[in-house]
Amino acid sequence: MARSPKPDPQLAAAVRRLREDRGVTREALAFHAGITTGSLARIELVQSTPGWDTVRSIAKALDISLADLVEAIEATA
Numbered sequence: 001m002a003r004s005p006k007p008d009p010q011l012a013a014a015v016r017r018l019r020e021d022r023g024v025t026r027e028a029l030a031f032h033a034g035i036t037t038g039s040l041a042r043i044e045l046v047q048s049t050p051g052w053d054t055v056r057s058i059a060k061a062l063d064i065s066l067a068d069l070v071e072a073i074e075a076t077a
Contacts, residue, residue, distance in 0.1 A: 015040075015044055018064065033060070
């Protein structure tokens with residue numbers, strides 16, 4: 001059985017920063033991304049690694065492109 005990848009602290013920090021910069025609650029972002037608040041919390045708290053579908057949904061809910069999300073992730077490095 002393959003191990004799931006380690007959660008990425010840079011992704012977590014970028015999602016949280018983008019959400020907070022927009023003044024959006026976890027609940028609202030989770031709703032618009034089609035995920036649970038708990039799932040989003042685990043992503044932001046570096047406890048879970050989201051799949052690509054979830055990453056795309058979060059980016060869409062934040063009204064940014066995947067390229068913008070990658071840029072935000074790289075900016076936290």
